[in-house]
Amino acid sequence: MSKDYYFQVAGFTFNVRLCGKPDIERLLPSFRSFLCDGSPHEKLLFYFVETPVSDTISDRDVLLEDNVNDMGRTRLWRTSTGYRIELRFMADGTAHYLYTDPYFTFVKAKIDWNDSYVGEVLSSMLRIVFSQAVIYYGGISVHAATVVLDGKAYLFMGKSGTGKSTHAALWQECFPGCELLNDDNPTIRIANGKAIAYGTPWSGKTPCYKNLCYPIGGIVRLSQAKENRFTLQENVDAFITVLPGCSGIRQNSDQYGELCDTLARLVCLFPVGKLECLPDRQAAVLCKEKLKMY
Structure with missing residues (x-):
């Protein structure tokens, strides 16, 4: 069973749908003051949905970036339908995946909840998607x-x-x-x-x-x-x-x-x-x- 959460950042509202009923305030403590009452009928910056997706790389996928910093490792591919992003909180840690359309308006996420850093990874996922999506709306x-x-x-x-x-x-x-x-x-x-x-x-x-x-x-x-x-x-x-x-x-x-x-x-x-x-x-x-x- 999934649950929807809505957040508003910089005047933009987005939806996060996660499987089960995670304690969102524990999982994303920095988001507490950004939680809001959303509606599925309002204009949203993006939809973020946790769902089983394949993590297989296609021969046609093009690696654009491979970065390691204090937030872990992030790899970005261009795909035939948009982008594929792999995140690891530690450079050699558990892998999590995002698949997005070209405008970052619809995002599918594969999250490994056994990772002890899953909250940090989810926050990073949302940061990446938000920072790309707002560009098309003047942010x-x-x-x-x-x-x-x-x-x-x-x-x-x-x-x-x-x-x-x-x-x-x-x-x-x-x-x-x-x-x-x-x-x-x-x-x-x-x-x-x-x-x-x-x-x-x-x-x-x-x-x-x-x-x-x-x-x-x-x-x-x-x-x-x-x-x-x-x-x-x-x-x-x-x-x-x-x-x-x-x-x-x-x-x-x-x-x-x-x-x-x-x-x-x-x-x-x-x-x-x-x-x-x-x-x-x-x-x-x-x-x-x-x-x-x-």
């Missing part, structure tokens, strides 16, 4: 640490290890009332003519799962340096600065085009900067002062 999932100050969200991007979380923590130390919105995977989109940042159920290693949203006050790409220097990025430079932090399948030209169109509109609505910096309070002060100027 972008980004890798950024995000804080809120004076009613506006500020996003800090950069390569792994450049100090995104550290810089976000420095803002919280330096500026009274500054709070963390999300530490790794906020969603951004345009709503009512404004660029908005949304908290999500995914926040990297820092548990911060707030179902809140704020207008974007700025996005900054960080890099380590021996002194602090802020450089404003405009027009094409602003676009290029933010693009590497956006989630999307680069090999999918239609999806990538949608992502780029949305991003081009977004970066016109807030300041974008590059901050070469030390991990110190002066870097946070400089960053805030420069963003407030624009």
Whole structure:
């Protein structure tokens, strides 16, 4: 017997149908504030259905990505009907599978409930599907640490290890009332003519799962340096600065085009900067002062 759950993230509602009656709050604790009363008749971002599916790879399937990171191993194939995704919480751990249509609107999942990390795997599955599906509706999932100050969200991007979380923590130390919105995977989109940042159920290693949203006050790409220097990025430079932090399948030209169109509109609505910096309070002060100027 299956059970339906509905969640709303960044204004988008999606359905998750799981076999049996799992304790969803224990299984997905970061999703608690995103649970909602859904209807099978409303427009949904995607349908996620747990069902027995074959994990056999076809000779026609094309491997696009094979990534190993702190969230395990993910492999992505293009198939004749969409995409096939294999997830393992540990690089050599239990395998779980997703099969999706080209637009990530309907997803079949094969889940091994004997895996002790099944909750983490299910969360990752939903993150992957959500980040691809929202692109077709004007949303972008980004890798950024995000804080809120004076009613506006500020996003800090950069390569792994450049100090995104550290810089976000420095803002919280330096500026009274500054709070963390999300530490790794906020969603951004345009709503009512404004660029908005949304908290999500995914926040990297820092548990911060707030179902809140704020207008974007700025996005900054960080890099380590021996002194602090802020450089404003405009027009094409602003676009290029933010693009590497956006989630999307680069090999999918239609999806990538949608992502780029949305991003081009977004970066016109807030300041974008590059901050070469030390991990110190002066870097946070400089960053805030420069963003407030624009």
